[in-house]
Amino acid sequence: MNLHLRVWRQKNVDTPGGYKNYELKDVSEDSSFLEMLDILNEQLVEQGEEPVAFDHDCREGICGMCSLVINGMAHGPETATTVCQLHMRSYKDGDSITIEPWRAKPFPVVKDLIVDRSAFDHIIQAGGFITARTGSPQDANEILIPKPTADKAMDAAACIGCGACVAACPNGSAMLFTSAKSSQLNLLPQGKGEKDKRVMAMVSAMDEQGFGNCTNYGECQAVCPKEITLDFIAKMNRDYATARVRNFFSKAI
Amino acid sequence: MNLDAKIPEGPLADKWKYHKGHNLKLVNPANRRKYHVIVVGSGLAGGAAAASLAEMGYQVSCFCYQDSPRRAHSIAAQGGINAAKNYQNDGDSIYRLFYDTIKGGDYRSREANVYRLAEVSGNIIDQMVAQGVPFAREYGGLLANRSFGGAQVSRTFYARGQTGQQLLLGAYQQLSRQIGLGQVKMYNRHEMLDLVLVDGHAKGIITRNLVNGKIERWASDTVVLCTGGYGNVFFLSTNAQGCNVTAAYRAFKRGAGFANPCYTQIHPTCIPVHGDQQSKLTLMSESLRNDGRIWAPKTRELADKVRKGEIKPGDIAEDDRDYYLERKYPSFGNLAPRDISSRAAKEACDDGRGVASTGLGVFLDFRDAINRLGEDVIRERYGNLFDMYNRITGDNPYQTPMMIFPAVHYTMGGLWVDYNLESNIPGLFVGGEANFSDHGANRLGASALMQGLADGYFVLPYTVGDYLARCGISSAGSISSDHEAFEEAENGVRERIAKLMSIQGTESPRSFHKRLGHIMWDYCGMARDDAGLKKAIELIPQLREEFWQNVRVIGEEGELNQELERAGRVADFLEYGELMCRDALMRDESCGGHFRSEHQTPDGEAERNDDEFAFVGVWEHQGDDKEPKLHKEELTYEEVKFTTRSYK
Numbered sequence: 089m090n091l092h093l094r095v096w097r098q099k100n101v102d103t104p105g106g107y108k109n110y111e112l113k114d115v116s117e118d119s120s121f122l123e124m125l126d127i128l129n130e131q132l133v134e135q136g137e138e139p140v141a142f143d144h145d146c147r148e149g150i151c152g153m154c155s156l157v158i159n160g161m162a163h164g165p166e167t168a169t170t171v172c173q174l175h176m177r178s179y180k181d182g183d184s185i186t187i188e189p190w191r192a193k194p195f196p197v198v199k200d201l202i203v204d205r206s207a208f209d210h211i212i213q214a215g216g217f218i219t220a221r222t223g224s225p226q227d228a229n230e231i232l233i234p235k236p237t238a239d240k241a242m243d244a245a246a247c248i249g250c251g252a253c254v255a256a257c258p259n260g261s262a263m264l265f266t267s268a269k270s271s272q273l274n275l276l277p278q279g280k281g282e283k284d285k286r287v288m289a290m291v292s293a294m295d296e297q298g299f300g301n302c303t304n305y306g307e308c309q310a311v312c313p314k315e316i317t318l319d320f321i322a323k324m325n326r327d328y329a330t331a332r333v334r335n336f337f338s339k340a341i
Numbered sequence: 342m343n344l345d346a347k348i349p350e351g352p353l354a355d356k357w358k359y360h361k362g363h364n365l366k367l368v369n370p371a372n373r374r375k376y377h378v379i380v381v382g383s384g385l386a387g388g389a390a391a392a393s394l395a396e397m398g399y400q401v402s403c404f405c406y407q408d409s410p411r412r413a414h415s416i417a418a419q420g421g422i423n424a425a426k427n428y429q430n431d432g433d434s435i436y437r438l439f440y441d442t443i444k445g446g447d448y449r450s451r452e453a454n455v456y457r458l459a460e461v462s463g464n465i466i467d468q469m470v471a472q473g474v475p476f477a478r479e480y481g482g483l484l485a486n487r488s489f490g491g492a493q494v495s496r497t498f499y500a501r502g503q504t505g506q507q508l509l510l511g512a513y514q515q516l517s518r519q520i521g522l523g524q525v526k527m528y529n530r531h532e533m534l535d536l537v538l539v540d541g542h543a544k545g546i547i548t549r550n551l552v553n554g555k556i557e558r559w560a561s562d563t564v565v566l567c568t569g570g571y572g573n574v575f576f577l578s579t580n581a582q583g584c585n586v587t588a589a590y591r592a593f594k595r596g597a598g599f600a601n602p603c604y605t606q607i608h609p610t611c612i613p614v615h616g617d618q619q620s621k622l623t624l625m626s627e628s629l630r631n632d633g634r635i636w637a638p639k640t641r642e643l644a645d646k647v648r649k650g651e652i653k654p655g656d657i658a659e660d661d662r663d664y665y666l667e668r669k670y671p672s673f674g675n676l677a678p679r680d681i682s683s684r685a686a687k688e689a690c691d692d693g694r695g696v697a698s699t700g701l702g703v704f705l706d707f708r709d710a711i712n713r714l715g716e717d718v719i720r721e722r723y724g725n726l727f728d729m730y731n732r733i734t735g736d737n738p739y740q741t742p743m744m745i746f747p748a749v750h751y752t753m754g755g756l757w758v759d760y761n762l763e764s765n766i767p768g769l770f771v772g773g774e775a776n777f778s779d780h781g782a783n784r785l786g787a788s789a790l791m792q793g794l795a796d797g798y799f800v801l802p803y804t805v806g807d808y809l810a811r812c813g814i815s816s817a818g819s820i821s822s823d824h825e826a827f828e829e830a831e832n833g834v835r836e837r838i839a840k841l842m843s844i845q846g847t848e849s850p851r852s853f854h855k856r857l858g859h860i861m862w863d864y865c866g867m868a869r870d871d872a873g874l875k876k877a878i879e880l881i882p883q884l885r886e887e888f889w890q891n892v893r894v895i896g897e898e899g900e901l902n903q904e905l906e907r908a909g910r911v912a913d914f915l916e917y918g919e920l921m922c923r924d925a926l927m928r929d930e931s932c933g934g935h936f937r938s939e940h941q942t943p944d945g946e947a948e949r950n951d952d953e954f955a956f957v958g959v960w961e962h963q964g965d966d967k968e969p970k971l972h973k974e975e976l977t978y979e980e981v982k983f984t985t986r987s988y989k
Contacts, residue, residue, distance in 0.1 A: 099900075100900060100901075115618070116615070116616055116618050118615040118616055118618075119615075119616075119618045119619070120620070120733075122620065123618050123619065123620045126618070126620055126851070127618060129851075130849055130851060130852070132895075133849040133893060133895055133904070134849075136895065137895070138895050138896045139895065139896075139903065139904060141901055141903055143408060144582055145407060145412055145414070145581040145582050145583050146412075146414060146416065146417045146581040146582075147581070147582060147620065147621045147623075148417055148579075148621075148623050148624075148729070149729065149732075150416050150417050150503065150505075150506055151407070151412040151414070151416050151417065151581060152411070152412060153407060153408065153412050166732070168728070169732060173729070173732045173733070174732075175732065175733065175735070177735055198552060198901060199900070199901045202408075202901065204408070205408060205409065206408070206409070206529065208409070209409050209410075209411070209517065209520075209527075209529075212411075212513070212514060212517040213517045213518070213520050213521035214521060216514055216517060217472070217473075217514035217515060217517055217518040218471065218472050218473045218514070219518065220468070220471035220472045220473075220515070221396060222389075222392070222393040222396060222468065222515075222798050222799075222802065223464070223468070223798075223799075224471075225467040225468055225470065225471035226467065226471075227467055228426070228466045228467045228469075228470040228476075228484055229426075229428060229483050229484055231470060232481065232482030232483065233475075233478050233482050234478070234480070234481075234482045235478045235479065235480045235482070238475050238476070238477065238478040238482075239475075239478075241473075241475040242475040242477075242500060242501060242507075245474075245475050245500075245507055245510065246501075246503065246506075248506070249409065249411055272473065272475065273473050276473050276475065278470065278471055278472075278473050279473050
């Protein structure tokens with residue numbers, strides 16, 4: 089198929105960017121979206137023009153590196169699909185495709201379609217873990233975790249940290265990402281010890297990084313390639329409220 | 342080259358305990374903070390080692406090329422992780438896991454290392470559960486298990502089809518905690534381009550900052566490489582796009598021995614190649630073989646009709662299907678080990694009975710399992726894998742069988758290490774897929790995660806400390822990056838980049854990579870022979886020369902430049918591929934994933950030659966214009982006897 093592409097080009101974080109148009113021919117419908125960009129880049133190299141920089145690594149939907157907004161949708165038109173899993177059979181000959189990076193204040197553009205998502209790492213560093221020193225745990229089967237609890241924790245843990253939720257949110261909120269990790273760990277018995285501390289630390293890190301608030305648009309859930317649901321945001325809100333209250337009274341004592 | 346494996350004294354089952362208690366020296370907690378440890382790579386081995394060493398009190402710097410340590414390619418492992426817990430009461434034990442791994446590796450791995458791996462496997466599960474990894478559970482709350490290839494017990498722990506992701510995120514969270522505490526300094530989007538040796542010891546690295554192109558020097562007391570495998574030398578593999586051999590290869594050029602480079606694993610269940618625009622291959626977890634049955638049409642005529650789309654797979658009668666794994670290996674059936682299953686698929690396709698438009702595919706069929714268990718159970722077990730297959734191919738595997746074909750997946754070879762995971766360069770440690778030690782000539786499924794975490798959590802933290810203690814506290818922090826060795830290494834890196842930028846030829850780095858991949862797959866792939874390998878050894882240097890004459894690297898050196906990144910990696914692959922072929926040519930026997938067509942039994946099984954080849958082939962770099970030199974570490978078995986592997 090032949091395509092008209094409109095791609096965001098930006099030299100670096102300090103230089104303003106803009107769209108550039110490209111014509112691309114003979115793309116196989118079995119190719120993935122990123123393979124289509126590979127073809128574009130080979131064409132650009134041939135013409136002596138700098139290829140389009142974009143983030144990608146595993147190309148099987150799990151590393152969370154790829155991050156493109158396609159025709160206004162984070163990760164493109166298919167549900168529960170990362171850009172790298174999107175295939176060109178979702179498009180037809182003659183289509184126009186606009187490609188741009190995630191846009192959110194805490195994710196500055198590094199170059200072209202690449203953004204800096206280290207803000208997510210800072211949220212995890214603040215509290216997205218269970219303190220478990222190497223070498224000291226008891227036998228794994230001594231902690232009984234009923235299947236429904238383990239399944240629910242796994243639903244949250246499926247997050248790949250791609251940032252589509254932030255890119256899709258009109259507020260640039262990271263509530264879905266943050267709540268997925270805090271809920272996974274707060275649901276499990278191993279995580280109960282640090283439950284309050286964890287949720288408060290992660291929420292304040294989220295605020296410090298400049299992410300916006302949640303006003304229940306639900307756009308995040310709609311674009312999440314791993315189908316993380318809004319109930320984790322509700323859980324985080326509940327965990328946060330009880331943590332604050334408990335914290336207030338424990339100080340009073 | 343000194344290849345003393347330093348295997349401790351005593352009975353096999355006591356070696357590691359004894360070694361930890363008697364041989365390995367300790368560093369006093371107050372002194373640990375004076376030592377600086379560099380860890381390159383943030384996957385299971387690197388992430389776990391960095392987190393554990395930091396927790397013990399060492400200053401750690403960790404480097405990765407991705408934008409976050411959470412994206413290392415360990416994340417893509419699907420099926421599970423083995424551990425000898427015997428939770429299923431099916432007779433498992435440390436010895437059995439050890440034995441299965443030695444046998445699975447076709448008697449080409451080091452006994453003591455493998456035993457230790459089996460011994461710590463249970464601790465790994467305990468550790469990961471404590472970190473909050475949501476492994477699959479039974480209704481009562483106990484951990485669930487599944488079976489994997491090459492074993493007759495259920496010892497594989499899993500988290501849906503995303504076990505690697507969950508384990509990696511567990512390690513990443515521990516690493517993040519240490520970053521938050523300031524014990525680990527994390528450098529994302531940094532690529533190691535050289536190793537620095539001071540007085541023969543590994544004392545630092547040179548990196549390129551992938552965002553601004555800055556070349557930097559980092560001095561340390563020891564260097565730990567956990568930089569993964571080299572499967573991308575084939576261009577098409579299941580590895581992530583960025584996986585590369587550069588860090589390991591640079592260490593090789595600085596004198597580290599490279600062991601068994603020809604041992605590559607071709608995974609039997611990947612989605613077939615669709616065409617020339619393809620950039621990577623996608624694996625379908627081996628766990629699918631628990632319920633899926635592998636078959637090809639019995640006759641060429643039927644296969645031909647399927648290829649042309651004249652009939653559907655479902656139209657083929659039961660009697661016209663060849664369930665070849667069940668037929669050839671009745672006791673292991675569809676769970677035969679990877680090397681054997683891959684070769685059997687190739688055999689069916691070579692016989693003209695392959696499916697898919699290219700003729701390079703066989704069926705993986707869930708019809709019987711769905712009839713037996715119902716679609717819901719299958720969805721619960723494999724739902725995400727079925728969805729993945731559907732997205733890539735457009736076919737619905739609940740209704741029509743999957744098509745699969747073998748693809749390059751894992752590399753058992755790697756930098757040579759002793760029992761302490763220290764290379765022949767003092768102070769250079771190597772963990773995970775980057776070393777060679779545990780899988781011999783073929784790795785069993787669900788053992789890569791086990792090895793990465795064993796190295797990172799339970800071996801390196803002890804053995805790195807031992808090295809530092811042996812160096813003495815007076816040496817801590819004594820090396821400065823002003824040392825002339827850093828000057829020399831940095832200049833070398835700068836010159837190489839300048840050269841890549843200056844050629845300005847006509848062909849892209851990707852195109853050279855693809856051409857190399859074709860040579861490697863054709864002559865050093867699933868089956869290899871003397872003439873083909875010799876041909877590859879001729880072709881690769883020609884391609885390399887062409888690369889250095891005609892590569893075109895567009896963009897600037899001092900900014901984010903993915904073309905330059907790829908060019909550097911391809912340049913190393915172009916040398917490394919030749920080393921692989923030399924090793925494959927030298928190893929004039931078949932074993933595990935290394936299949937020499939000259940050496941097979943009448944029914945097509947690999948034929949080992951234990952009298953002449955029961956050794957680790959370790960290559961030493963002699964200089965750019967010279968052939969590498971072969972050294973041998975003889976493999977001696979105290980506990981296990983050589984037998985012909987049989988899964989019949």
